[in-house]
Structures are given as C-alpha cells and as structure tokens.
Amino acid sequence: MIRLEKLRFSYAADFTLEIERLELEQGTKAAITGSSGCGKTTFIKLLAGILKPDSGKIFLDDLELTTYSESELQDLRIVKAGLVFQEFELLDYLTVLDNVTLPLRINPVLKYRKESQHRAKELLNSVGLGEKYRRYPNKLSQGERQRVAICRALIATPGILLCDEPTANLDARNRDIILQIIFDYCEAENATLVMVTHDREILNSFDREIDLQQFNSSQTKTSYE
Ligand SMILES: Nc1ncnc2c1ncn2[C@@H]1O[C@H](COP(=O)(O)OP(=O)(O)OP(=O)(O)O)[C@@H](O)[C@H]1O
DSSP states (O other): EEEEEEEEEEEETEEEEEEEEEEEEOOOOEEEOOOSSSHHHHHHHHTTSSSOSSSEEEEEEEEEGSSSOHHHHHHHHHHHHHEEOSOOOOTTOOOOHHHHHHHHHHHHHSSOHHHHHHHHHHHHHHTOGGGGGOOGGGGSSSHHHHHHHHHHTTTTSSSSEEETTTTTTHHHHHHHHHHHHOOOOOHHHHHHEEOOOGGGGGGSSSSEEEEGGGGGGGGGOOOOO
C-alpha cells in the first residue's frame, strides 16, 4: 500500500508538486504519465525516499518515510521498495551475480546468507540469464543489463516496485520481455507497481493511470508532448 497525504515538494518557485491525497492499494499497478517536466521522476524519488517532501506524509505500508533519517531510509527502502531506473546503474567491476546480491551485502536490515546466492540464481534463471551469472555487465546487451537490474531490485522480494521508464532504452522486443518480467513478479507477489512511462501502447496493462500534470501547480507549466 502507498498513501500520500498533503504532500508538497518544490525544487524552486518554478516547480511545485502538490498532492492532497493519493492511495494505491496493495497489488495495484499504476502508470505515471504526464508531459515532460511535470514531475514524474521527482514523484518516484519521493516515494523511494531519495527526495524529502517539504511537507506532508508518505506511507509505504506501515513505514512513514518522513519520520526516518537518511541512513535508516537507505536500509529500509530496499526491503520495502525495489527501484528500477532507465539507466541500469550496474557496477561493471562486479559479476552479474554479485550485482544482484549487492543489496543484501550492503544492507544491515537484510541478511546475506548462502541461500541468497540461490535466490539470485533463481531470479536470473527466471529472466533467461541463468547461464550468464558469472559475466560482467559490460559484456551484456542493453536488454540483458536491464534484466539484471530488475533481478537486483527483486532480490529482497519487495512489496512495492518503483520503475522510472525501465524500457526507455530498449527495442520493442526487449521492452515486452522486461514488462512481462515486471508484471509477472507483481502478480506472483501481489506487489504494488508504480511505473513512469511515455508509452501509451502499454497503458491498458495497468489498473490505473495517474497523470501527474494535475498535481503540478508550478507557475509556468511546461508541455512538450
Ligand atoms: N535537481 C533539480 N533541481 C531543480 N530542478 C529540478 C531538479 N530536477 C528536476 N528539476 C525540475 O523539476 C521539474 C520536474 O522534473 P522531473 O525530472 O521530475 O520531470 P519528468 O516529468 O520526469 O520529466 P521527463 O518526462 O522529461 O523525464 C522539471 O521542470 C525539472 O527541470
């Protein structure tokens, strides 16, 4: 479950996001849309605790993000919410397997155990990369790198998946593969999905579209789409 109450965030006078109330029940798949610059990435970063609102509250289940310190948040959000961005942000000096298990190694709330490797390999198998776990990311294709990034986001079985245009750099075939993986996970785990997308072709796969333009109370609204 995700709930926003009286949320207000601005970078400067020319950009303000204001959301009186927004609730997504567990298992909802929401597409975040709106014209360029209306605040979609900002919205994802607020939900991920990467940005702090100027005022208001953000609940991820029982976790109220604004009550936690920066370091507590870093620990907690990996457990609650998996993040997938358009840039895959994999570490090229770690193998695919080590990239996937990295959140478990660096996060004190999570435990890295022997079974963790098994879980990572299972995930990699499920996205068709079972044979490539010893490779380094720079030896993979774009689509494969994004699949590794998704496995890393799913390693702690988060109940919420936050995705910022995860298919933006991919061709149609890879786009469909990635979307299938994300949707299958959310179905299997009843996870809540929040995905920024510009791709209107895929909107009917979601339960809900949230056009962020309606919450953008900036003085100068941008519209490039
Ligand atoms: N760090 C920052 N400091 C100041 N302004 C910022 C910062 N990051 C983004 N902005 C501004 O805030 C607004 C919202 O940015 P954001 O990246 O959330 O938009 P978006 O809807 O994701 O855009 P796009 O569809 O083009 O990716 C934009 O006007 C942008 O210029």
